[in-house]
Amino acid sequence: MSVRVRIAPSPTGNLHIGTARTAVFNWLYAKNNGGTFILRIEDTDLERSKPEFTQNILDGLKWLGLNWDEGPVFQTDRTDLYQAKIQELLDKGLVYRAYDLPEELETMRARQKARNEAPRYDNRHRNLTPDQIAAFEAEGRPAVIRFKIEDDREIIWTDLVRGNVSWKGRDLGGDMVIARAADASTIGAPLYNFVVVVDDIDMGISQVIRGEDHIANTPKQILLYEALGATVPTFGHTPLILNEKGAKLSKRDGVTSIFDFQKMGYLPEAIANYMSLLGWSPIEGMNEIFSLEEAGKVFSFDRVNKAGAKFDWDKLNWINGQYLHAMPVPQLTDLLIPYWQEAGYVFDAVNDRLWLEQLVAVIGASLAKLTDAVEMSAYLFNPTVMPTDEALKQLGLDGVTGALTAVLAAIPAEPLTEESAKEIINLVVKENGVKKGLVMKSLRAGLTGSLHGPDLIQSWLLLNAKGWDKTRLAGAIA
């Protein structure tokens, strides 16, 4: 049987990390099995679904490199199918109309709670007499459609990650609503657990791979597969991504959209790589830095962990840095330019290209995130800098003014090179009779306004190309 898996996000919010990770696992599984990865948009919640969220989800998946083979399929386009399937169950007598008012249900639940019982529908309308039905309808009461769940049923499935999992029918909350309240002569809007099953059957989904938070839906859905006379697919419930406190990562934990990571300077490859590592471990001997393609070759549920995984920014930063450090300078430069522009730095992306690439060559190995380049190179985008207290102190030391004056005088009219810069330093050390360390440190202070930063000689070359080394040194001496 061919493998057909899907990611089925609901557009009630941006693509968030949990959904993206589920998508990663589905994608990897499909890749490993030569299967088909399908995208379905679950927009049955008309109130909360928004087109911009759909767009964000589509863009986010693409950005991560999680391309889908089929779809997107929208559930709102398929209401006829759902209606037909509900009618089928109505005809089979597996579902029924329930006329309970919301207040009545609330009262029922309040009573159950008071008695310390699990809140559940008591199936009170399951066997209404024709007279009772007529009376409710005469009253004009709308009806929901409920699917019969037998208390003594036991539902067992073999989960791809958890092995055998079992539930009892009585723990499922009573007969479940599959269609919202509507006039009793019609069928209301179908609900999540029902449409998922109808769609998964219709789309031929062979493995349902989703987050562990869906585990309680599975027994209900298995019952629906049976009612609809369909083969039950294989289920796999992946561990959740947890926040620092160990609770399910939610929108409230900072990142609401996968694109927040982009804004923070992360690469999609690094995000995808890290998400794969959250709950799955690569085969023995395999490096932790890998592409989705590489992971897809070896992915299996044998190596998916059962416990939830805390999201760790340190590790993500390290992974992102690995990608950044391995990236060719021209490519990294292309990526960095928007961040410098965003920061308001003044430069000409075309004419300054060579200079920018030199800059990238200097700072590239120090980056963990693209945004790090902004602060790290701030001192190179202005003719002058504001020295730190530390730097100021260094510039006030004995012999510094003399040394820097000598350096300034030695700067040639033609462009400085690594060799000529070193020569100047050595010359000043010799002629002024000062320590090399003093010259290096002072030069750094005078040139960059700080005692720490990228390579001094390279920084000097970069400033020299702009003609700013002379002005800065002159300022430092004054």
Place this chain on the structure above:
RNA sequence: GCCCCCAUCGUCUAGUGGCCUAGGACACCUCCCUUUCACGGAGGCGACGGGGAUUCGACUUCCCCUGGGGGUACCA
């Protein structure tokens, strides 16, 4: 409350009864490289939640406890 799931270094994990003196990665610490910082390199610190049972032998199997998480909708 009830149901379900889970439990190895601070974090992500390897481990499928003897290869375990529990391995790797991140973080942290030290040293080297670098007259700065970072990168890189070499070391170091650091864990099987507790109690029973099975066994010649348990991180690995079973039970209980504890702890954590998820779910409990006319949301998805």
